[in-house]
Amino acid sequence: MRLSSSFLPTLKEVPAEAQIASHRLMLRTGMVRQMSSGIYAWLPAGLRVLNKIADIVRAEQDAINAQEVLMPTLQSADLWKRSGRYDAYGPEMLRIVDRHKRDLLYGPTNEEMITDIFDQFVTSYKGLPALLYQIQWKFRDEIRPRFGVMRGREFYMKDGYSFDADYDSAVVTYHKMMLAYLRTFQRIGVKAIPMLADTGPIGGDLSHEFIILAPTGESGIFFDSAFAEQNWLEMPVDIEDKNSLASFFTRMTSFYAATDEKHDEAEWEKVPQERKCEGRGIEVGQIFYFGTKYTESMDVSVAGPDSKKLYPHMGSYGIGVSRLVGAIIESSHDDNGIIWPDNVAPFKAVIINLGMKDQACKDVCESLYQTDPDNFLYDDRDERAGAKFADADLMGHPWQIIVGPRGVAQNIVEIKRRKTGMRAEVPVDQIMEYMASHQD
Ligand code: ATP
Numbered sequence: 001m002r003l004s005s006s007f008l009p010t011l012k013e014v015p016a017e018a019q020i021a022s023h024r025l026m027l028r029t030g031m032v033r034q035m036s037s038g039i040y041a042w043l044p045a046g047l048r049v050l051n052k053i054a055d056i057v058r059a060e061q062d063a064i065n066a067q068e069v070l071m072p073t074l075q076s077a078d079l080w081k082r083s084g085r086y087d088a089y090g091p092e093m094l095r096i097v098d099r100h101k102r103d104l105l106y107g108p109t110n111e112e113m114i115t116d117i118f119d120q121f122v123t124s125y126k127g128l129p130a131l132l133y134q135i136q137w138k139f140r141d142e143i144r145p146r147f148g149v150m151r152g153r154e155f156y157m158k159d160g161y162s163f164d165a166d167y168d169s170a171v172v173t174y175h176k177m178m179l180a181y182l183r184t185f186q187r188i189g190v191k192a193i194p195m196l197a198d199t200g201p202i203g204g205d206l207s208h209e210f211i212i213l214a215p216t217g218e219s220g221i222f223f224d225s226a227f228a229e230q231n232w233l234e235m236p237v238d239i240e241d242k243n244s245l246a247s248f249f250t251r252m253t254s255f256y257a258a259t260d261e262k263h264d265e266a267e268w269e270k271v272p273q274e275r276k277c278e279g280r281g282i283e284v285g286q287i288f289y290f291g292t293k294y295t296e297s298m299d300v301s302v303a304g305p306d307s308k309k310l311y312p313h314m315g316s317y318g319i320g321v322s323r324l325v326g327a328i329i330e331s332s333h334d335d336n337g338i339i340w341p342d343n344v345a346p347f348k349a350v351i352i353n354l355g356m357k358d359q360a361c362k363d364v365c366e367s368l369y370q371t372d373p374d375n376f377l378y379d380d381r382d383e384r385a386g387a388k389f390a391d392a393d394l395m396g397h398p399w400q401i402i403v404g405p406r407g408v409a410q411n412i413v414e415i416k417r418r419k420t421g422m423r424a425e426v427p428v429d430q431i432m433e434y435m436a437s438h439q440d
């Protein structure tokens, strides 16, 4: 994308209500604009990040054979009356009446709807297990929307749902999902640590929250730093083999990790002193096993092997896709701006042209840009060098390729890694190779 002709507005003045760095940086870099309290428009830079996160989430869900669906944002109140949650959910639910005076609501989550869909199509235990997910907007009328997209009212969520024949099989699904989540967050480039959690209004017996370390987070956390060193992408786990999944899960839970709600001093004492990490964190996902809570309350059953009624055991699995955009920035920025992890950055690199009047500079920039125009941002504005550098740091592109007349005369450009500040002079024809081999 060429910066001179793109819609990537940056702001000098930041609205005073932005209390934390990620919110300020998202506004300053023109990623989002608040349209009303807790409701945001996503502009090109923000949307690119949102879509990249969603793509990674999708790929890892597909890898455990979850199938994508898309349910409507508006739901009928009748569905929620069947489960008993219509009254229980409270003022966070946005209730709407249509022209025929029928009660609707903007979905805050979709357990009821997916259970109804399942009910329409699956009549026998032979249709189990079933694992479905969607990535769709949700609405919760939060009493105090704040921190930008981190606690919005309208937000983008991956929500998955599983149906299994019994407890043992539901636990296998839970383990698969745990693995998919660890891999998802690792690919996104954040350390999200699963912590045993309370199940809250969803109900149920088994739940983990995934928490990203950040000092402005709402949860106090305690964890063993050995956890963060694990490479879940390289760990050989056979998702078709329940023993392989169970041993992965045992290994994962062998590292102490708890929010302050679930913190256990006696267990904490067993963690070697040098591995103890304490801090605050942001919840970016949560998974639940809740058994037959909805299938029983909505009377959704299948015929079991003995022809008796079988109420499937369910789980649900959320990832806050739009919250992640803020959470990633919250855990990865400095005084100059955002530091994007490579896999979710809006652009892989910015090409900074310091010789707008120099034909050789322009030629080098143009040919570099053409090697990957979708992933490169070309700063071809008629601006001072200082302004271009400041914007490049602010927007947080993983690489800056700096093209100036003196270097170009020797066929050399300068490259800067945003994350480490490392700089190097690299021959023009080796840029792509250089970036690929210097990922740290
Ligand atoms: P919180 O405790 O932060 O209110 P929750 O536990 O109510 O969140 P879940 O029902 O577990 O949320 O939803 C799954 C994920 O959706 C959360 O882990 C979070 O990342 C995201 N999420 C929930 N509420 C919001 C919100 N108001 N704005 C943005 N993301 C949200």
Ligand code: MG
Binding pocket: 209, 283, 285, 286
């Ligand atoms: Mg939660």
